[in-house]
Amino acid sequence: MATTFASLPIIDVAALRHHAPQQLPELSQHLAQVFTTTGFAYLTNPPLSFSHDEVFHLAREFFVLPLPAKMTLAKRSFQTTNPNVYRGYFPTQPDQGSDNLKEGFEIGPPTILPAPSTSSTIDLSEPNVWPEQGFPPRPRLEQLYTELQTLAAQLLSLPAVALGQPADFFDAYLVDSLSTLRLLHYPVVNPADPSPDSAPTDTPEVKLSCTPHTDSGILTLLHQDPTGGLEVRDSPGQWIPAPYIPGSLVVNIGDLMAKVSGARFVATMHRVRAPPATRAPLGRISVPFFFEPGEKCLVSSVDGTGEAVVYGEHVRAKMQTWVEYQAVEG
Numbered sequence: 001m002a003t004t005f006a007s008l009p010i011i012d013v014a015a016l017r018h019h020a021p022q023q024l025p026e027l028s029q030h031l032a033q034v035f036t037t038t039g040f041a042y043l044t045n046p047p048l049s050f051s052h053d054e055v056f057h058l059a060r061e062f063f064v065l066p067l068p069a070k071m072t073l074a075k076r077s078f079q080t081t082n083p084n085v086y087r088g089y090f091p092t093q094p095d096q097g098s099d100n101l102k103e104g105f106e107i108g109p110p111t112i113l114p115a116p117s118t119s120s121t122i123d124l125s126e127p128n129v130w131p132e133q134g135f136p137p138r139p140r141l142e143q144l145y146t147e148l149q150t151l152a153a154q155l156l157s158l159p160a161v162a163l164g165q166p167a168d169f170f171d172a173y174l175v176d177s178l179s180t181l182r183l184l185h186y187p188v189v190n191p192a193d194p195s196p197d198s199a200p201t202d203t204p205e206v207k208l209s210c211t212p213h214t215d216s217g218i219l220t221l222l223h224q225d226p227t228g229g230l231e232v233r234d235s236p237g238q239w240i241p242a243p244y245i246p247g248s249l250v251v252n253i254g255d256l257m258a259k260v261s262g263a264r265f266v267a268t269m270h271r272v273r274a275p276p277a278t279r280a281p282l283g284r285i286s287v288p289f290f291f292e293p294g295e296k297c298l299v300s301s302v303d304g305t306g307e308a309v310v311y312g313e314h315v316r317a318k319m320q321t322w323v324e325y326q327a328v329e330g
């Protein structure tokens with residue numbers, strides 16, 4: 001359970017950039033302590049070659065394209081003539097409620113993975129889709145993906161020790177890893193638009209662009225732009241703002257990691273407030289990277305509690321509940 005906190009802890013990970021092994025035990029302890037309490041933290045000095053400006057530029061230049069250009073990369077559930085089902089672009093879906101108003105573009109691993117051994121029509125290792133030219137530029141996005149995957153692998157080796165496991169415990173999770181890099185855009189919501197689901201209430205309504213949730217996977221690394229709006233829930237149920245800190249990434253634990261840790265690490269609830277009108281016209285840009293294991297990875301708790309799950313089966317079961325995939329599977 002996340003504890004009471006007023007702000008997210010800040011962890012300096014410069015030791016990873018400078019390959020300073022003598023500082024790793026301390027970093028390992030700090031990360032484990034954060035993962036068992038808040039489940040969320042800022043990482044400063046991450047070992048990435050990308051400036052924040054470049055990351056947000058890559059996303060912004062894609063989202064300002066006209067919708068027909070973006071739709072050439074859309075998943076099949078949004079553009080029936082397209083072959084891609086799992087990776088690619090998804091447009092805003094205002095009919096699904098205005099408290100989840102976002103568009104996004106997702107890529108998986110830059111390398112081709114082995115074909116799946118399942119009869120499911122959803123191929124989790126399907127290749128990425130790219131525009132012939134322009135944004136998002138394939139080489140830069142693949143480079144960002146590769147650097148974030150390396151960072152996630154470095155970070156996972158640290159708390160493994162705190163869980164009483166060898167530092168290479170999570171290496172099995174890296175085999176044919178299906179991690180996802182997602183560019184996200186939350187448009188400014190017109191405050192005059194009533195939320196279709198909102199019941200009348202005495203308290204001022206909080207307008208959201210991403211509803212409260214925990215991340216379903218292992219570990220998330222988030223670039224967020226200076227718009228603000230991310231909020232993290234502490235155990236008494238207070239929403240704590242997690243504003244932009246220049247140069248930092250936000251790290252958080254997903255449900256599967258909580259499971260692996262035998263519930264020692266917490267997957268903390270979070271949400272995103274709708275961008276204020278002052279951020280018009282573009283709203284908020286964020287770029288989460290979800291570290292995911294391989295399709296065949298057996299995910300089990302280090303203390304033997306709960307049932308082990310095979311990652312590919314776990315994802316497919318979850319997808320049954322996602323509206324956008326029901327027509328494809330059925």
Ligand SMILES: O=C(O)CCC(=O)C(=O)O
Pocket residue numbers: 184210215222224230270272286287288
């Ligand atoms: O945009 C954000 O800051 C958060 C996004 C998020 O929580 C998610 O995509 O799971």
Ligand SMILES: [Fe+2]
Pocket residue numbers: 213214215270
């Ligand atoms: Fe999330």
